[in-house]
Structure formats: C-alpha cells, structure tokens
Amino acid sequence: MHPLADHRTQLKVSRSPVRAQKGTLKLGTPGRPLLVGAVAYHPRVVTVWEGFSEYFRRRGLAVEYVLFANYERLVAALLEGVVDLGWNTNTAFVAADARLEGSAVILGMRDVDAAYATVMVARAGDTVSPRDLPGAVLALGSRDSGHAAILPLHYLAKEGVDLDRVSLLRFDTDLGKHGDTGDSERRVLQAVAANEALMGAVGDATWVALKAEGRRETEGLKVIWRSPTYNHCCFTGRPELVEQAREQWLELLLDMDYNDPELRHYMDLEGVKRWLPGDRHGYEDLAEAMGIQGYLP
Amino acid sequence: MNRRQCDAGDLELGGGLEVLLAAMLDPASPGDEVEVSTASPEVARELPTWARRAGHDTVDQRTAGSRTLIVIRRGTSSRVVAPPLAAAGEPARLRPDGFNTRDWRLNGPPAAGADPNSGFVPLGSLAEAGTFGFAWQLNDRDELWSSDLAQLVEGASAAQWDASRDIPWHEARGLPGFLEQAVCQVVTFIAQNEYAAYYVPARFQHAVNPEFVEVLLWLASHVHDEARHIEVFTKRAVLNGAQAYALASAQRSLETLLQETDFTASALLLNVLGEGSFIDLLQFVERHAPDPATAAAARLAHRDELRHVRFGITHVRQALQKNPDLLSRLVAAAEHRAARLLDLTGMSPLIVEALTVMAAGSLAPPRLSKAAAAVRGLMKETAANRITRLQQAGFDAPTARYVSELHTPNLM
Ligand SMILES: [Fe+2]
Ligand SMILES: [Fe+2]
Numbered sequence: 007m008h009p010l011a012d013h014r015t016q017l018k019v020s021r022s023p024v025r026a027q028k029g030t031l032k033l034g035t036p037g038r039p040l041l042v043g044a045v046a047y048h049p050r051v052v053t054v055w056e057g058f059s060e061y062f063r064r065r066g067l068a069v070e071y072v073l074f075a076n077y078e079r080l081v082a083a084l085l086e087g088v089v090d091l092g093w094n095t096n097t098a099f100v101a102a103d104a105r106l107e108g109s110a111v112i113l114g115m116r117d118v119d120a121a122y123a124t125v126m127v128a129r130a131g132d133t134v135s136p137r138d139l140p141g142a143v144l145a146l147g148s149r150d151s152g153h154a155a156i157l158p159l160h161y162l163a164k165e166g167v168d169l170d171r172v173s174l175l176r177f178d179t180d181l182g183k184h185g186d187t188g189d190s191e192r193r194v195l196q197a198v199a200a201n202e203a204l205m206g207a208v209g210d211a212t213w214v215a216l217k218a219e220g221r222r223e224t225e226g227l228k229v230i231w232r233s234p235t236y237n238h239c240c241f242t243g244r245p246e247l248v249e250q251a252r253e254q255w256l257e258l259l260l261d262m263d264y265n266d267p268e269l270r271h272y273m274d275l276e277g278v279k280r281w282l283p284g285d286r287h288g289y290e291d292l293a294e295a296m297g298i299q300g301y302l303p
Numbered sequence: 304m305n306r307r308q309c310d311a312g313d314l315e316l317g318g319g320l321e322v323l324l325a326a327m328l329d330p331a332s333p334g335d336e337v338e339v340s341t342a343s344p345e346v347a348r349e350l351p352t353w354a355r356r357a358g359h360d361t362v363d364q365r366t367a368g369s370r371t372l373i374v375i376r377r378g379t380s381s382r383v384v385a386p387p388l389a390a391a392g393e394p395a396r397l398r399p400d401g402f403n404t405r406d407w408r409l410n411g412p413p414a415a416g417a418d419p420n421s422g423f424v425p426l427g428s429l430a431e432a433g434t435f436g437f438a439w440q441l442n443d444r445d446e447l448w449s450s451d452l453a454q455l456v457e458g459a460s461a462a463q464w465d466a467s468r469d470i471p472w473h474e475a476r477g478l479p480g481f482l483e484q485a486v487c488q489v490v491t492f493i494a495q496n497e498y499a500a501y502y503v504p505a506r507f508q509h510a511v512n513p514e515f516v517e518v519l520l521w522l523a524s525h526v527h528d529e530a531r532h533i534e535v536f537t538k539r540a541v542l543n544g545a546q547a548y549a550l551a552s553a554q555r556s557l558e559t560l561l562q563e564t565d566f567t568a569s570a571l572l573l574n575v576l577g578e579g580s581f582i583d584l585l586q587f588v589e590r591h592a593p594d595p596a597t598a599a600a601a602r603l604a605h606r607d608e609l610r611h612v613r614f615g616i617t618h619v620r621q622a623l624q625k626n627p628d629l630l631s632r633l634v635a636a637a638e639h640r641a642a643r644l645l646d647l648t649g650m651s652p653l654i655v656e657a658l659t660v661m662a663a664g665s666l667a668p669p670r671l672s673k674a675a676a677a678v679r680g681l682m683k684e685t686a687a688n689r690i691t692r693l694q695q696a697g698f699d700a701p702t703a704r705y706v707s708e709l710h711t712p713n714l715m
Contacts, residue, residue, distance in 0.1 A: 117378075118355055125348060210352040218353060220317040232348040264358070264380040267433030279358035279380045 039068035040251055042241075043080045043089035046073040047186035050275045057272030065258050076182025077150075081105075084244060090251070094242045095184035096122075096152040097301075100293045102242050104302045111243040113252055114259045115284035118277055119238035122288075123210040124158045126231035127198055134204060136162055136231055140171035145194040145206030148178050151185025152292050153238065154194065158207035160295035161233045175203050188212055195223045205230065209238075211277075237288025256283065306336040306374070313342045316349050324375075325382075328359065333379040336362065340370050347371035384432040404453040404517065417442045417514035426516060440510040445625045446566055449618040452517040458610055459524035464603050466535035475542055475596035482593055485660035487545040489588060490597065492654050493604075494536035495549055496581060496715040499557035500611070501529035503573045507566055521614065528607040535600045542596070552651045556713035559640045567622045567629065568636035571696070574615020576637075576706075577715035579692045582608045583685040584714055591662035591677065612692065620697040630698075634706060641709040649712045650682070685714070 040062075044051055055071035062069040072089050074080040077098040084092040085105055091113060094102065103110035128134050139162065147154025155176070163169055177193040185191065194206035195216075210232065217224045241259070243252060262269055264279045273279065296302050309327050314320035320341075327337050341347060350373050351361040358378035365372055396406040407426060419442045422434035441447055449455070478486065504525040511518050540547060560577065563569045582605055589601035623629050655678060660666070663674035686707060693703035 117358060121351065121355060121361075123352065125352075210349070211356060214316065214349050214352040214356060217315075217317045217349065218321050224317070228345050229348045265384055267384045267431075270384060270433055277356075279378065 039070040040091065040255060041070055041072055041089040042091045042093060043072045043074055043083055044093040045077055045080055045183060045186065046075065047180070047183045054272050054275045057269070058276075061262065061269060061272075062255075062258055065261075067254050067258055069255075077101075077184050078182060084242060087244065087246075090243060090247055091255070092242045094240060095186065096236065096238050096240070096289055096292050097150055097156065097184045097296070099240050099242050100152075100289055100296050101302065103289070104293070104296075106245065109245040111245060111247060111252065112284040112286060113241040113243045113247075113256050114281050115237060115240040116276070116278035117280040117282060118211055119240065119284070120282055120288065121235040122153060122238040123235050124153050124161070124207050124233040125210045125213050125229045126158070126205050126207055126233075127195060127213065127227045128205040128230045129198060129201070130226050130228045132204070134230060136165060136167050136205075138204065140168050142204035143173045143175050143202065145175045145177070145197040145203035147176075147190035147194050147208065148181055148183070148185050149176055150181055150183075151190065151209075152236075153209035154185050154191050154207055154212075156295050156299060156301065157233060157236060157292060159299065160291060175206075185209070192223055195227060199223075199226055234291070235288075236291050237284065240284045240289075304334055304336065305331065306338060307331075309337050309339045311339050311341045311343075311346065315343060315346060316353055320346065321353065324353075324357075328357075328375070328377050329382065331377045333377055335377045337375050337377070339373045339375060340367075341373070342370050344371070347373065350375070385429050388429060404456050404520070407453075413444055413448075413514050415444045417444070417512040419512065421512065421514060423513050439512040441507065441566060442512045442514075444515060445622060447511060447515055447518045447618075449614055449621060451613070451617055452521055455610055455614055456517060456520045456524060459521070459528065459607075462606060462610070464531070466531050466538060466600075469603065470535060470538075470599045471595045472538070472542065475539070475594040478543070478593055480545075481660065481666060482664060483543050483545050484547070485657040486593065486597055487540050487543075488547040488653060488657035489661055490536040490539040490600070491547040491549060492553060492651075492657075493584070493588070494533055494540060495553045496557065496577075496713075497529050497532040497536060497604075499560050499715060500573065500578060500581075501526055501533060503560055503563075503569055504529075506561070507569070525611055525614075528611070532604045532607070535604065539597055539600055547657075548653065550651050550653060552647055553654075553713055556644055556647060556711045557715065559643045559711075560715070562643075563636060563640070565632070565636065567619060568633055570615045570618050571633050572636060572640060573715075574611050575619055575692055575696050576689060576710045578608050578611045578615065579689055580685050580710070580714040582612060583681060583688055587658070587677075587681045588661075591658075591674075593661060593664050616692060616696045620695065623697040630702070634702065637706045637709045640711070644711050644713075647712055650714065 042055070044055060046052070051073060055073075059069045059071055072083070074083065077095055080089070080092050080094065081098050081102045083089050084102055092098065092102065099110065099112075126136060146158065149155050159169060175197055177190040177197070179189045179193065180187045191208040191212045194203075194208055197203045198206040213224070213229065259281045260283065262273065262281055264270055264273050307327060309323065311320055311323060314323060324337070324339070331337070339350065341350070347364070351364065354361050354375045358380040360376045360378065361373060362376045363372070363374035393409065395402065395409055398406070409427060417439070419439045420435070420437050421430065421439070422437050424430045504522045508519070508522050508526065511522065513519065560569075560572055563572055585601045585605040585608060589598050589605060592598040592601060619633070658678050658681075659671060659674045662677050663670040665671075689707040689710060690700075690703045693706055694700060698706060
C-alpha cells in the first residue's frame, strides 16, 4: 500500500467505466441548448452564469446552466449525459477523464488556470525549507483540493521529502467544493501563524490575492517554496459532444473581451481576463498524484 | 515591442510593489515588457502569480547574483474601460476671495441634454464604461437651468446662519399672554408654509441628472434653508409654552403645491408666487414683531427667501425665452391649482387677526385700527408685487394679472 493511500478521499465515483448511454439526450444537437454544469460554491456563481449565458445567447449559441452542490454530482451528471459540459476543478477533470478512459474533451480554461502553482508558507522568522518537514507538522487544505492537498504532497514526495515522517494537519472544510471556497486555505494560514504547523500549502493565487490586498491572514508569513506549475479549472466535455457545438462554444468563449463593459463585471466575478483553449498536458501531474494517493478507481 | 527595466529593490507585494508595477504596466502597450529586478526571494516566488492574475504573462525568470530578474509581458486588458486621460490643461481661475463656483466649468456650460443613464461623473472627469442602473428623470438643461445658478449657490453658502445661536432667544420672554398667543399663531402659520417650501424642491433632488451639478447644489441649499426656517419658526412657537392651530386651510393650499410634478411649473408656483408673497409677509413680521427674536427670525428667513425668489424668476424667464410654448403650460398649472382651491375664499381670519394683534401689540382700539390698516396694506402690496414678479419672470401684463388672481389666498 502506498504510504498516502490512507488519505484516500471520499470521492464517490463508481468503478465501472462509462460509455455513452443509448437513448439519452443527444448532446449539442441543433435546437437544443448547450447545458453547462457548474458548482455553486458561492452565490455569485448565479450572477456569473446569468451573465455568461446572456453573452452566448447574444452571440447565437443557446447556453443554459445547471448548478450542482458539489463536483462529484457534477461529474456524475456529465458522465450520465445530463449536462454537455462541466466547469470543473482540476480534481474533477481528472476524475471525469479517468472514467471516460482519457477521452474527456477540454474546451477552455481561464488565464489564471494555466501555470497554477502551490506555494508553501512558513512563519517569516523561520529559516526553513521542505527538507525540514520530516518530524514536523504540515498543514493542508481540503483533501479534495488539488492545489492545497493532493499536489503539494505529490511534489514534496517527488522532491524526496519522506512523507511518512510528516504529520499532516488537514482542514477538510467544504468537501465536495474542491477548495473553491478558499476556507481551508485560510485555516492553513492561521495554523501556520499560530505555530500549529511548521508550514502549510495553499494555492499561489489565493496567497497572492490575500497578500496584494494586505490582508491580515498573510501577516508574519512568507512563501518559502513554489511548486512546479499545473493547470487548474477547465471546461470538460464528453467525447460525444458534436464537433460543431465544441467549435462554436470555444470560439465564443475565447472571444469574450475583458475590455467589453458588458462582460467585465461577470469576468471579474469569475476571476478571468482572458480565456485560453486549455490542454491536457497540465493535468498529468495531478492524474499521477490522484492515482498514487488512491483517489481514482 | 518595448522592454523597460524596473528596479524593485526589496519592495514586497502588498507593500508598494504592486503600485510600482501598475505605474509601469498601465501606460505600456500590450506586448511591452518590463524586466523586474528584485532582491526578495518571496517576490520571486509570488510575482508570476501576480502577473497571471493581473492578465500579464511571465516570459522569463532567472537569477543574477543575489537578485532575481523576472520579465513580465503586458496583457491586453486595461484596468479602466475608457480612453486614455487627456494631458493636463489650463488651470481654473482663482479670484482674490477664493475658488468661485462660477469658475469651475473649464469647458463651458453643460450640454443641453444629459445622458439619462450616466452615473456620477464629477466635472472634468472621464467616465468609465460599464455603469448601469441609473435612470435620471430630468435630463434637459433648459428645464432646470438658470444663468445665475452658480452665483446663487455662492450666495447660499455665504449666508448660512444658525437658528440656535444667531437669534436673541432670551429677549423673547415675558410678552403678555394675548400677544404671545398672536405671535405663536403667526409663526405656526409660517412654519406650516416652510414645510411646503422644504418638500417641493426636495421632491426634485433625486431626479436631476448629476451632470447639472449646480442644480444639485442649489436644490440642496434651498432645502437646507427651508429646514432651518422650519426650525427657527417652530422654536419661536414653542419658546414660551404657548400653543396655536395648524390650520386646515393652509394645509389644503400647501398640499396642492406638492401635486405639481413639473420643475418649471413648481418654480413658478413655489418660488415666484408662493415665496414671492412670503417675502412680503416676512418683511411685515420683521417690522411689526413685538420681540427681537421674532424679528430676527423673520429678517434672516427673508434674506434666504430673496434668493429662492430670484432663482424662480430667472429660471422661469429663461425657460420661457427658450420655449415660448411653455407659457400656456405654466398658466394651466396655475389654473389647475386654483381649481383645486376654489373653496378657499380668503386668508384664514385667524391669521389675519393674529397678524393684526401682533402688529398692534395691544387690544386698545386705536392701535388695533392702525394695525388692521397695516395688514390690509400688506395684502394689497403683496398682490401688486406678485404681478411685478410675474412680469419679471417673463409674463405679459394681462397674463401676469390673471395668474396673480389665480394665486391662493393662503399666500403660499
Ligand atoms: Fe422659507
Ligand atoms: Fe424659501
């Protein structure tokens, strides 16, 4: 058994691979709106999707959104064909892609989702590096968060840190939201500041947003390590999605202009200035990590 | 493509570095590069994230001795959805006594029409696109404007006073009961009218397009003046413990003022006709008050009312000049109000009697007779002045006489 296998997540995904089910709705066929699933991790998600679907409608593509309470339910809906596209975290994408045996389609990501990283934060007065972790406590965010739990462990192990000798202090809040709410990361920072952990892992975007705003959570802390980069969220489509719908969706998504005053508000709420096509390459590390850590069937 | 160097010293994010970077990246063109040199290992780990979140790309990162060099390529997004700001122009004129409101519009008077959906865009500033939710109702300059607005606003600022401390309240004690009662009834009647003078301009405040900022300043000063008038006459009424009637006839007349929804018609009915008549009454009270506090209150309120009346006359005259068709609408407004006040045949006898007793200062017949003549004189004078003011506001003589006769016997 891999040393991290006991940190197995609660991701409830059945073990049988899924194939396109006969008799389900035809995906992306003309006259039927494109159904996009997203997770309601905050009330603003409704505002964002009202704005986005209005944009697509204006540009000639009927898009309807469906909100889910957690990513497991969204992934299940995507696999069952209830929605055509899922606005997934990286963890959710890897889970869906594994069930689709590597045939999930990536149809866009935010500029902030490319070159995402995890940073390790320690108290400003401590001169420490990940090498000092054995025998000490490492604070981690929600166990289903790629950036605040799964990937930091993976990259630390790759750097040769003996994780068997590291005590993990996990903050498993908002499970099912894959770290979207940021709550567990704030708890990680508090734990490090309070000396309950030697260091803690958070997403680089979370850290820099708090730091640039001069928020109290960052006081007395510093970044001592930055992970390799990886991709974060992406729109995930089923392989059956017709080519024309894929193309139209992606073309309009990439055409969203942050300098358009009608769109800026919604793009700000979604934290995107420019949409990118996205690529599978940025999920390889996470797929490997989830496999090793026992998150995948 | 342009590349500039930026020595960030040991600045940290959240500690000024983001200000330096914005100063370099904001004015740069998309694709331009800034090479940031930092001595901070934390910044080296954070800057790529900052750049990504700000819509820029990190295209190179390397160490050079103890420093890290990070090359940021500017993205295409601008932080403000608006054209670039203009270069600084001519400064505003300053007069020996300060910065006069007449001199603050560096680009001349406002345009005739304002965008009903514009937001709060202070004079001289450039509006960012993307505001929504504003829907101003009064967007036509000439329906609101008066050429002396800036001057009137200056006058209002210079003439502020304090109803608590600028009135010799201590000198208003000890009047005989009948006289105190008469004064109390007169100032209660005045206070009732001040309420109407308060609510009428206040009802337009929220509707005026902020482009016409002088109108906002003016209406605010008008409303503030009237609040102080309510205060000072109410204080005089309760000062010595007496009580008077808030008469229904006055309420009925004043309520019809609030029914008028047109700005210029309201200026006619309130500022020209109502407040115009009121300045004659206030002058009478100042002259005949039996105590210095009542006289001072009437004098200070009178000074304010002169401004309000002047605004009404100038505004109505200029609105009529721009749009002669307005005349029939204004006359109709006066007729409409008169039709609703048909059963008011004269000023309430209680007010006429209170004014007479106040002016007499005694119930002795010779004094009362003289005072009654003075009150009759006031009514005559008020009617004559009303016609004069209507003519100043641009009405021809017969129309002025007709509209004056339509005016409420309640004075306001
Ligand atoms: Fe007044
Ligand atoms: Fe007034």
